[in-house]
Amino acid sequence: MNVSTVKVALVYLGRAREASGTREEEFVLQTPAKIEQAVSQAIIAHPKLSELMDTIKLLINGQWATQEAALKDGDRVTLLPPVGGG
Amino acid sequence: MGKILRVNLSTRSITTDPLQEEVARKFIGGRGLSAKILFDELKPGVNPLGPENKLVVAGGPMGVIPFSGNSRFSVCAKSPLGLGWGESYSGGYMAPKIKQSGFDAFIIEGVSETPVWLYVNQGEAELRDASKYWGKTTEDTENGIKKELGDTDKRQTSVASIGPAGEKVVRYAAIMNDLREAAGRSGMGAVMGSKKLKAWGCKGSLKVPVHDDKKLKDYVRQCVTEVKKGPYIQPLRDYGTAGDTDDLSASGRLPTKNFMRGTFEGADKITGETIVSSGLLTGRDTCWACSTNCKRVVDSKSPYLLEKEVGGQEYETTAAFGSYCLNSDMYAIAKANQLCNLYGMDTISTGVVVGFAMEAYERGILTKEQTGGLELKWGSPEAIIKLVELIGNREGIGNLLAEGVWRAAQELGKGAEEFAMHVKGREVPMHEPRGKRNLGLMYAVADRGACHMEWEHDDYWESDTYMRPDLGLVASELPNRTLLDFGSSKVKIAKVQADLWSMCDSLVVCVFDIYPGGGIEHSTLLGILNAATGWRMTMKEYMETGERAINLTRAFNAREGLTRDEDKLPNRLMEPLPDGAFAGKPFAPEVLGSMLDNYYELRGWDKKTGRPTRATLHRLGLDYVADELGKTNLLPD
Numbered sequence: 240m241n242v243s244t245v246k247v248a249l250v251y252l253g254r255a256r257e258a259s260g261t262r263e264e265e266f267v268l269q270t271p272a273k274i275e276q277a278v279s280q281a282i283i284a285h286p287k288l289s290e291l292m293d294t295i296k297l298l299i300n301g302q303w304a305t306q307e308a309a310l311k312d313g314d315r316v317t318l319l320p321p322v323g324g325g
Numbered sequence: 326m327g328k329i330l331r332v333n334l335s336t337r338s339i340t341t342d343p344l345q346e347e348v349a350r351k352f353i354g355g356r357g358l359s360a361k362i363l364f365d366e367l368k369p370g371v372n373p374l375g376p377e378n379k380l381v382v383a384g385g386p387m388g389v390i391p392f393s394g395n396s397r398f399s400v401c402a403k404s405p406l407g408l409g410w411g412e413s414y415s416g417g418y419m420a421p422k423i424k425q426s427g428f429d430a431f432i433i434e435g436v437s438e439t440p441v442w443l444y445v446n447q448g449e450a451e452l453r454d455a456s457k458y459w460g461k462t463t464e465d466t467e468n469g470i471k472k473e474l475g476d477t478d479k480r481q482t483s484v485a486s487i488g489p490a491g492e493k494v495v496r497y498a499a500i501m502n503d504l505r506e507a508a509g510r511s512g513m514g515a516v517m518g519s520k521k522l523k524a525w526g527c528k529g530s531l532k533v534p535v536h537d538d539k540k541l542k543d544y545v546r547q548c549v550t551e552v553k554k555g556p557y558i559q560p561l562r563d564y565g566t567a568g569d570t571d572d573l574s575a576s577g578r579l580p581t582k583n584f585m586r587g588t589f590e591g592a593d594k595i596t597g598e599t600i601v602s603s604g605l606l607t608g609r610d611t612c613w614a615c616s617t618n619c620k621r622v623v624d625s626k627s628p629y630l631l632e633k634e635v636g637g638q639e640y641e642t643t644a645a646f647g648s649y650c651l652n653s654d655m656y657a658i659a660k661a662n663q664l665c666n667l668y669g670m671d672t673i674s675t676g677v678v679v680g681f682a683m684e685a686y687e688r689g690i691l692t693k694e695q696t697g698g699l700e701l702k703w704g705s706p707e708a709i710i711k712l713v714e715l716i717g718n719r720e721g722i723g724n725l726l727a728e729g730v731w732r733a734a735q736e737l738g739k740g741a742e743e744f745a746m747h748v749k750g751r752e753v754p755m756h757e758p759r760g761k762r763n764l765g766l767m768y769a770v771a772d773r774g775a776c777h778m779e780w781e782h783d784d785y786w787e788s789d790t791y792m793r794p795d796l797g798l799v800a801s802e803l804p805n806r807t808l809l810d811f812g813s814s815k816v817k818i819a820k821v822q823a824d825l826w827s828m829c830d831s832l833v834v835c836v837f838d839i840y841p842g843g844g845i846e847h848s849t850l851l852g853i854l855n856a857a858t859g860w861r862m863t864m865k866e867y868m869e870t871g872e873r874a875i876n877l878t879r880a881f882n883a884r885e886g887l888t889r890d891e892d893k894l895p896n897r898l899m900e901p902l903p904d905g906a907f908a909g910k911p912f913a914p915e916v917l918g919s920m921l922d923n924y925y926e927l928r929g930w931d932k933k934t935g936r937p938t939r940a941t942l943h944r945l946g947l948d949y950v951a952d953e954l955g956k957t958n959l960l961p962d
Binding site: 250252253254257293294296298301302303317319320321322323 | 556557559560563568569571572573575576577578588781782784785787788789790791808841842905906
């Protein structure tokens with residue numbers, strides 16, 4: 240691992256999984272890394288994700304986070320679309 | 326003008342009441358019409374399991390118009406589980422058959438001396454002997470009735486029945502129709518059982534006239550387009566309602582271990598995607614006229630015998646018999662679900678009762694002697710399945726647990742009330758208010774008791790995407806809409822959404838297909854309603870009609886003695902979760918208190934009692950309700 244990069248996992252839930260076609264994948268980001276970089280790379284890889292982003296909530300390692308949150312090596316970022324009743 | 330069938334089981338009289346257009350327009354059908362009938366005809370304080378209680382089965386005015394979601398009917402009565410108002414809804418194929426058999430609603434009164442079933446066909450009705458079905462499962466009853474009628478097509482007659490649980494008045498007994506559909510909540514099956522009404526069956530092909538056929542077809546076409554845009558539709562089709570199970574755990578909001586936790590390590594073993602990928606799912610099914618196909622078909626010979634006709638687990642069932650009891654065996658969940666369907670029991674209440682019993686066993690409040698040797702260990706599939714059977718038969722410890730957690734906790738004592746998860750006597754569903762503030766308000770204020778279907782949950786409202794100016798939801802006027810916000814914006818959304826979903830419950834349409842999760846807009850539903858009836862209802866009247874039904878059920882409960890004191894959450898839901906994304910964040914009592922104040926004010930309800938004021942009832946055209954409440958000093962000053 241190059242010291243100027245971090246490897247993070249993106250976990251796609253619900254419609255995000257449907258849009259990305261996968262449950263989880265890894266991205267390598269240049270430091271200092273924020274969630275927005277990871278999300279940008281995910282959208283480039285899976286353009287359909289862009290349609291969902293205004294309703295998606297984000298978590299880092301199971302805790303709520305914003306696009307500006309910093310990422311460190313090994314972090315897991317979860318993309319969570321609305322989960323309703325039923 | 327429509328028709329209401331009135332059946333008195335004590336006298337065996339069967340009559341028809343007209344449904345006046347003025348009443349139909351003000352109360353629509355489903356929840357609204359049933360609330361009017363039960364407020365007008367039930368005396369306060371009647372025994373919900375006695376002859377004075379009445380069961381109202383109702384469809385909606387859009388009857389047999391084929392669009393996704395238009396396949397529901399309601400069953401309402403005074404609840405034997407809760408403290409007052411009871412209501413439940415079901416899908417399948419019953420709703421159009423009610424209409425095609427010639428009626429808008431049925432009112433069932435009295436008590437039969439012997440088991441009977443009600444046959445409704447082409448505008449006529451008769452009571453038939455049901456002795457041979459008494460003691461049978463819902464499946465055997467339904468199949469027996471269809472055989473008795475000589476049906477050659479399984480959709481010829483739609484049958485709704487109770488199983489052994491309803492006969493033995495398990496307080497959360499369900500009514501099952503079309504084998505796999507449940508009017509599960511509020512104990513409506515127990516009301517049927519107390520009346521010795523084993524089933525009803527509807528057959529018919531009567532034409533239902535509409536006012537403007539061309540306009541109607543245009544709106545139905547619009548529905549087809551809109552429903553495809555619903556963000557929740559494709560996931561529902563793919564993975565069913567249980568598709569969200571692992572998502573809820575990932576976000577710390579999966580009810581786990583009797584609401585002690587918000588995450589479950591076995592969530593991915595029971596979630597909808599796993600039900601598909603494992604091969605447990607053998608098919609998808611749907612309700613009448615619905616393209617969503619959210620119904621699950623499961624079929625297996627081992628480790629448990631599962632019948633494809635009896636239905637697969639939905640989300641509530643998955644969580645209730647899964648994470649709630651720390652069980653990650655989806656086959657055991659499927660079996661518990663099918664047993665509930667066959668016995669005729671609500672899977673939410675049953676699962677919560679099982680979780681309650683497991684905690685009581687762990688704490689030594691329930692002993693092995695009391696359980697008849699059954700070890701109620703967390704996560705034990707065998708214990709879950711055995712307990713479901715015991716409850717369904719009211720055998721052994723099942724007899725106590727058949728009373729529901731509120732009454733069982735009172736009987737057990739020793740602090741059991743602290744972990745009996747209910748609101749107004751009704752078990753709490755499988756959503757976590759500590760991660761959704763509006764959901765907590767919803768659980769507290771719902772007149773039927775804890776309910777997850779009063780309005781759409783918080784997740785949808787943070788984004789501007791689902792704001793709708795035509796419904797009074799203007800993004801710029803509603804700041805602070807995150808999951809944990811609880812201020813005026815969130816409460817305003819709750820009020821607007823509750824009015825809209827109340828209208829859906831009166832039209833009796835499935836909210837899964839309606840905005841925001843489904844794509845069908847309320848303006849389109851209104852268009853269909855007007856085209857079908859010839860009314861010129863505005864959106865303002867549409868929303869007020871939903872609001873009227875809410876005020877009527879609130880007035881019903883006021884007459885039963887309920888006040889603001891009953892609009893509360895179990896203490897455990899106000900304590901912080903130990904795990905997940907919401908760890909350490911309680912739903913503080915002062916937060917709920919603030920939301921209630923705000924909600925009552927928006928509704929025009931008295932903050933002290935939580936009851937509607939005369940001015941509010943007058944605005945909604947319910948002066949007679951105000952007069953009635955005034956007679957017994959129940960109208961706020």
